[in-house]
Amino acid sequence: MTPSDRFCNECHNWPIVRIPGPSVFRFLRGVREQGLLDCAGALWREYGDLFQVRVGWRTLIFAMHPDVVEHVQVTRKERYAKLDSYEPIRKYLIGNGVVASNGELWRRQRKLMAPFYTPKGIQAYADMMIGEGARFVARWDELARSGREVDIAQEMTLVTAAVILKAMFSSETIDSINQMKDAVETMLDYINARLVRPQLPSWVPTAMNRKYNATRRMVHHSITSLIEQRRALAESEWPDDLLSRMMKARDEETGEGMTALLLRDESLTTFFAGYETTARTMTFAWYALATNPRVRARLHDELDRVLGGRAPTIDALKQLPYTLQVIKEVLRLYPAAPFYPRDAVVADTLGRYDVPAGASVMMSPYYTHRHPEFWRDPEVFDPDRWTREREAARHRYAFHPFAAGQRTCIGNNFSLLESHILLAALAQRFAPALREGYAPRWEMRGTLTLPGGLPMIVRPRAVAAAA
Numbered sequence: 225m226t227p228s229d230r231f232c233n234e235c236h237n238w239p240i241v242r243i244p245g246p247s248v249f250r251f252l253r254g255v256r257e258q259g260l261l262d263c264a265g266a267l268w269r270e271y272g273d274l275f276q277v278r279v280g281w282r283t284l285i286f287a288m289h290p291d292v293v294e295h296v297q298v299t300r301k302e303r304y305a306k307l308d309s310y311e312p313i314r315k316y317l318i319g320n321g322v323v324a325s326n327g328e329l330w331r332r333q334r335k336l337m338a339p340f341y342t343p344k345g346i347q348a349y350a351d352m353m354i355g356e357g358a359r360f361v362a363r364w365d366e367l368a369r370s371g372r373e374v375d376i377a378q379e380m381t382l383v384t385a386a387v388i389l390k391a392m393f394s395s396e397t398i399d400s401i402n403q404m405k406d407a408v409e410t411m412l413d414y415i416n417a418r419l420v421r422p423q424l425p426s427w428v429p430t431a432m433n434r435k436y437n438a439t440r441r442m443v444h445h446s447i448t449s450l451i452e453q454r455r456a457l458a459e460s461e462w463p464d465d466l467l468s469r470m471m472k473a474r475d476e477e478t479g480e481g482m483t484a485l486l487l488r489d490e491s492l493t494t495f496f497a498g499y500e501t502t503a504r505t506m507t508f509a510w511y512a513l514a515t516n517p518r519v520r521a522r523l524h525d526e527l528d529r530v531l532g533g534r535a536p537t538i539d540a541l542k543q544l545p546y547t548l549q550v551i552k553e554v555l556r557l558y559p560a561a562p563f564y565p566r567d568a569v570v571a572d573t574l575g576r577y578d579v580p581a582g583a584s585v586m587m588s589p590y591y592t593h594r595h596p597e598f599w600r601d602p603e604v605f606d607p608d609r610w611t612r613e614r615e616a617a618r619h620r621y622a623f624h625p626f627a628a629g630q631r632t633c634i635g636n637n638f639s640l641l642e643s644h645i646l647l648a649a650l651a652q653r654f655a656p657a658l659r660e661g662y663a664p665r666w667e668m669r670g671t672l673t674l675p676g677g678l679p680m681i682v683r684p685r686a687v688a689a690a691a
């Protein structure tokens with residue numbers, strides 16, 4: 225048996241066995257003491273690439289091997305869907321938007337929206353992203369002059385929230401970026417609290433429920449009135465943003481567009497899915513650059529040579545491959561979504577292992593990306609892993625920061641373009657330095673997080689003139 229046959233169903237005829245794993249008590253104690261991320265890492269070292277735990281009526285199967293990523297999301301994708309695991313997100317956050325829907329609804333919505341996010345489709349947003357990069361350079365000029373410490377995670381959230389709001393609504397007028405950002409945080413905290421321990425139903429007027437319900441009403445009202453304002457204009461006057469594209473999209477077969485409810489859910493979905501993940505990626509890029517001086521020097525060298533102090537352009541990005549390699553390496557070592565689940569619709573097997581119907585298979589980019597069979601010195605931050613040859617030689621599913629198969633992140637091109645532009649614009653002018661003695665603690669809180677933020681001082685750097 226070769227390592228890659230391990231989870232192949234057709235390769236052997238062994239008796240089917242139960243996936244090994246710890247008791248629920250041990251698992252919950254581990255999560256309480258170490259956090260989910262470190263606890264899963266410790267269990268991986270103990271049990272190997274596949275282990276399971278029963279929590280109440282749910283079976284959680286942690287899967288670290290790329291063959292399982294392929295099996296669940298590609299070769300046997302019809303056996304898995306987004307069922308119970310996604311219920312809290314569906315119910316409390318984004319309704320039936322494309323992240324959480326299934327079946328025909330998902331297929332139709334994904335098909336309607338896919339053209340907005342192709343490499344060509346996202347070019348429409350490049351100038352806006354470049355503009356936001358320039359605005360942020362001006363903001364950081366001020367910060368650099370003040371010399372005061374800032375939370376880089378907050379800074380990156382501000383810029384990515386501005387980008388997604390402009391891409392969706394052509395403006396930040398959904399009352400203001402900060403209001404929307406705070407609303408998202410309130411709603412995310414709410415579902416995180418519900419996931420951690422049972423809570424009273426949302427209609428019971430506890431302080432937490434009241435805050436959540438008021439925030440949700442505000443967000444729904446803001447989006448619905450934006451849609452109504454748009455409808456009040458002649459279609460020829462609609463700006464070319466994601467909302468207009470969604471409102472114009474028609475099903476090829478039926479000629480039908482999206483209902484008002486779906487438009488609201490898809491707008492919410494795009495906002496929730498589209499800014500925090502990119503903000504995290506950019507935040508972790510600053511951490512990686514501050515702690516890897518050689519990589520930083522090479523990045524600066526590329527930026528100085530190609531841009532020489534000028535703002536990046538779409539054409540210039542093609543000459544900035546190392547900048548993109550840095551971003552891919554950030555996505556490998558610090559994937560914004562360290563875990564994401566898929567629920568077994570029917571009973572299945574992974575090689576000789578039993579997957580009961582209803583079990584949730586936890587895909588783990590964070591650990592697949594550190595798997596020693598596929599990554600040499602996995603803890604080392606090395607953007608040279610991302611040369612074309614080395615990428616081609618690797619297991620196709622050893623890297624899945626955007627998930628895999630038909631439910632791959634629809635916004636992956638968008639976020640790579642955005643990160644490429646922002647990193648080029650900011651890193652050529654600034655080299656943020658970490659607070660002396662800062663030691664990161666990585667945690668999974670919905671997304672990969674540095675609790676307490678990332679304290680840094682934004683330092684200016686001298687730009688060498690372009691050759």
Ligand code: HEM
Pocket residue numbers: 322323324334493494497498499501502505559560561564565625626627630631632633634635636638639
């Ligand atoms: C670095 C940035 C990003 C990362 C790491 C990321 C990661 C992911 C992952 C892991 C999934 C699968 C989630 C799951 O199945 O539960 C996903 C799905 C999705 N993402 Fe992203 N994402 C990013 C940026 C974006 C952006 C910018 C947008 C929109 C503009 C977006 C929109 C979506 C949507 C709509 C889905 C659902 C796709 C489907 O199920 O058909 N994402 N993303």
